[in-house]
Amino acid sequence: MEKVLTVVLRYENGATLPKELLQAMTDRTEVGGCKVTAASFDDEIARVEQFEEDALTKGERGKGYAN
Helix, strand or coil, rough: CCCCCCCCCCCCCCCCCHHHHHHHHHCCCEEEEEEECCCCCCCCCHHHHCCCHHHHHCCCCCCCCCC
C-alpha cells in the first residue's frame, strides 16, 4: 500500500535538496525509494491551517461538526 507524506522545506539560496527533488519529479525518477509527485513554492500546509482557523473563528463548520 502506497503512503503519502507532505513536507514543507524552508531553505536558503544554494540548498541542493529542493533542486534534487524537483529534478527527480521532472525526470520521474525516485529519491530514496520515493516518487516526487507534486511540488509547490507556497507553504500549502500553512495556507490550509490558516483557512481552517479563519473558518472556525467565523463559526463556519463543515460536515461532521455539531452546531
